[in-house]
Amino acid sequence: MKILTANRLGDGIAVWYADGGWAETVGQADLAHDKAAEDRLEAIGAKAYANNEVVDVNLIDADVVDGVVEPVRLREKIRAAGPTIRNDLGKQAARAA
Amino acid sequence: MYRYDEFDHDFVQARVAEFSDQVHRRLSGEITEDQFRPLRLMNGVYLQLHAYMLRIAVPYGTLNSKQVRMLGHIARKYDKGYGHFTTRQNIQFNWPALSDIPAILADLASVEMHAIQTSGNCIRNVTADHFAGAAADEVADPRPYAEILRQWSSVHPEFSFLPRKFKIAVTGAERDRAAIQTHDIGLHLKKNAAGELGFAVYIGGGQGRTPMVARKIRDFLPEADLLSYCTAILRVYNLYGRRDNKYKARIKILVHETGVEEITRQVEAEWQELKDAELKLPDGDIRAIEAYFAPPALADRPEGDQAVKLARLDSKGFSDWLDQNVVTHRHPDYAAVTISLKGIGEVPGDATDSQMEAVADIAEKYAFDELRVSHEQNLILPHVARADLRAVYDALAEIGLATANSNLISDIISCPGLDYCALATARSIPIAQEISQRFASLERQREIGELKLKISGCINACGHHHVGHIGILGVEKKGSELYQVTLGGSADENTSVGEIIGRGFSSEEITDAIETIVDTYLGLRLNPQEIFIDAYRRVGPAPFKEALYAGEAKAA
Numbered sequence: 177m178k179i180l181t182a183n184r185l186g187d188g189i190a191v192w193y194a195d196g197g198w199a200e201t202v203g204q205a206d207l208a209h210d211k212a213a214e215d216r217l218e219a220i221g222a223k224a225y226a227n228n229e230v231v232d233v234n235l236i237d238a239d240v241v242d243g244v245v246e247p248v249r250l251r252e253k254i255r256a257a258g259p260t261i262r263n264d265l266g267k268q269a270a271r272a273a
Numbered sequence: 274m275y276r277y278d279e280f281d282h283d284f285v286q287a288r289v290a291e292f293s294d295q296v297h298r299r300l301s302g303e304i305t306e307d308q309f310r311p312l313r314l315m316n317g318v319y320l321q322l323h324a325y326m327l328r329i330a331v332p333y334g335t336l337n338s339k340q341v342r343m344l345g346h347i348a349r350k351y352d353k354g355y356g357h358f359t360t361r362q363n364i365q366f367n368w369p370a371l372s373d374i375p376a377i378l379a380d381l382a383s384v385e386m387h388a389i390q391t392s393g394n395c396i397r398n399v400t401a402d403h404f405a406g407a408a409a410d411e412v413a414d415p416r417p418y419a420e421i422l423r424q425w426s427s428v429h430p431e432f433s434f435l436p437r438k439f440k441i442a443v444t445g446a447e448r449d450r451a452a453i454q455t456h457d458i459g460l461h462l463k464k465n466a467a468g469e470l471g472f473a474v475y476i477g478g479g480q481g482r483t484p485m486v487a488r489k490i491r492d493f494l495p496e497a498d499l500l501s502y503c504t505a506i507l508r509v510y511n512l513y514g515r516r517d518n519k520y521k522a523r524i525k526i527l528v529h530e531t532g533v534e535e536i537t538r539q540v541e542a543e544w545q546e547l548k549d550a551e552l553k554l555p556d557g558d559i560r561a562i563e564a565y566f567a568p569p570a571l572a573d574r575p576e577g578d579q580a581v582k583l584a585r586l587d588s589k590g591f592s593d594w595l596d597q598n599v600v601t602h603r604h605p606d607y608a609a610v611t612i613s614l615k616g617i618g619e620v621p622g623d624a625t626d627s628q629m630e631a632v633a634d635i636a637e638k639y640a641f642d643e644l645r646v647s648h649e650q651n652l653i654l655p656h657v658a659r660a661d662l663r664a665v666y667d668a669l670a671e672i673g674l675a676t677a678n679s680n681l682i683s684d685i686i687s688c689p690g691l692d693y694c695a696l697a698t699a700r701s702i703p704i705a706q707e708i709s710q711r712f713a714s715l716e717r718q719r720e721i722g723e724l725k726l727k728i729s730g731c732i733n734a735c736g737h738h739h740v741g742h743i744g745i746l747g748v749e750k751k752g753s754e755l756y757q758v759t760l761g762g763s764a765d766e767n768t769s770v771g772e773i774i775g776r777g778f779s780s781e782e783i784t785d786a787i788e789t790i791v792d793t794y795l796g797l798r799l800n801p802q803e804i805f806i807d808a809y810r811r812v813g814p815a816p817f818k819e820a821l822y823a824g825e826a827k828a829a
Binding site for chain 2: 251
């Protein structure tokens with residue numbers, strides 16, 4: 177399965193495409209289960225890049241764990257949570273608060 | 274220290290205005306990312322995993338208290354309350370919004386700072402010995418020459434689009450604390466038999482995926498010829514350096530492929546065309562720049578000896594810190610202090626906004642307003658009266674920056690790694706933290722003695738692992754982090770590249786492996802004076818391989 181991720185142009189914050197917009201957390205990201213869905217996400221990403229909404233757009237591997245979307249690679253897990261050495265920073269900080 | 278002249282002020286202000294305009298046009302969609310990316314990189318703005326990152330230049334690692342206070346202000350107002358001091362003597366902020374960067378650059382300009390040429394294929398920030406101007410063993414302060422190189426290399430039209438980035442380091446002492454042999458150009462300031470100042474010139478050092486020790490191409494270059502000779506080197510590199518392959522584009526590859534004799538001949542031939550022209554430095558100009566770096570007036574403070582003696586009796590913490598983090602100054606009543614940014618279990622090189630402000634206060638009160646950033650990711654107070662050491666220690670202890678571990682195993686260089694960096698393949702900070710905690714006991718660290726441990730989270734080697742006595746390189750293998758160990762590297766006047774000792778270790782195994790290496794060293798050293806690197810050079814890798822892997826061989 178794939179999901180679409182990028183960084184927001186204005187503040188650089190990591191975002192994931194979910195439900196028609198760019199979400200600040202990965203959990204509800206739109207999943208592509210097949211090539212056609214991947215193509216659709218890629219087209220959305222290309223358009224958002226061209227519209228100067230986001231930069232560094234990528235389609236990445238993801239799983240669903242307990243009903244929540246999670247990236248597969250460690251790099252993407254860290255992007256989705258924040259630095260592993262500072263739980264008070266990044267997305268995980270808001271979750272803990 | 275160097276103060277901007279009118280030209281510097283205008284230049285930096287003009288650049289802030291220009292880049293602010295570019296940011297506004299990018300945010301409004303007038304320019305595309307492809308157009309903007311090279312512009313932002315020329316101004317130190319990267320995109321990392323979580324956000325943008327801003328890398329700010331600290332020329333030759335020298336700062337005053339006003340500048341450090343401003344860094345604290347930026348950390349608090351625009352970032353998340355901390356900054357990261359790097360192996361390039363710079364500072365990075367990990368979370369700035371692009372929309373805030375014009376304001377940050379304006380704030381920086383107000384204290385004569387900027388982020389120009391901290392990225393891109395240009396001549397980067399020139400680095401220098403962090404004890405410059407204070408060291409008892411230097412022939413002269415290397416920073417005036419670093420400043421001359423900074424002025425010459427700033428937006429140099431011929432050298433702004435080199436095959437690849439280009440790094441220059443300068444030391445003024447025989448004992449190299451600036452790792453000059455790991456740089457594209459390394460300059461060793463020395464005196465000839467006639468007592469004149471000049472440089473031994475090294476080229477082609479570097480780390481990354483192809484580590485190489487620089488080669489000396491000239492034993493003595495008169496100081497007046499600094500710019501003409503560097504121009505000759507850059508011209509040869511700019512002409513012949515490879516542009517077809519990013520990984521073979523550094524001057525080290527050119528030196529290796531061309532051969533040191535031939536490239537020396539090319540540089541010398543180019544130099545003959547340049548040496549007597551307008552790049553020859555007039556003595557008056559060198560002395561004028563030197564005057565900016567005139568040392569502070571160090572009044573005699575002979576009461577220091579007695580004060581230190583009493584303070585030692587009063588506080589074991591002070592005594593330990595004095596032994597480990599305080600070094601001899603050229604003035605006997607003074608000392609140079611290393612402020613460790615390597616508290617046990619902390620993130621190497623990180624400092625909070627309030628720590629930066631407090632350190633600025635200490636520098637202002639006790640250290641003639643001067644601070645340095647070392648390439649080992651610590652801060653330095655270069656001139657402190659011995660009589661004031663106890664007060665400085667107490668003030669540092671209050672903000673958690675009095676860890677007595679300079680040059681010990683927990684004084685680890687570590688790149689940001691996969692916790693922040695978009696290029697990284699593995700995390701490095703948590704490994705540094707775990708090793709630091711494993712060896713937390715100061716008694717044990719001192720028993721081990723000087724040991725330089727350096728960690729990189731990818732092959733680009735920002736954490737200098739190739740030249741660590743013990744180096745650790747984190748890679749990704751089959752989706753997991755794997756840590757390769759190299760032994761026998763060093764980054765001093767006897768620079769060497771470490772050798773890979775064997776198969777890598779998982780994140781769970783690596784700290785045990787380091788402990789095994791350290792215990793093996795303790796078991797085989799001739800005496801406590803034989804430090805790790807000397808013992809390794811004497812015995813080679815065999816005993817360490819045996820200790821790490823013998824069990825496996827038997828099992829197999």
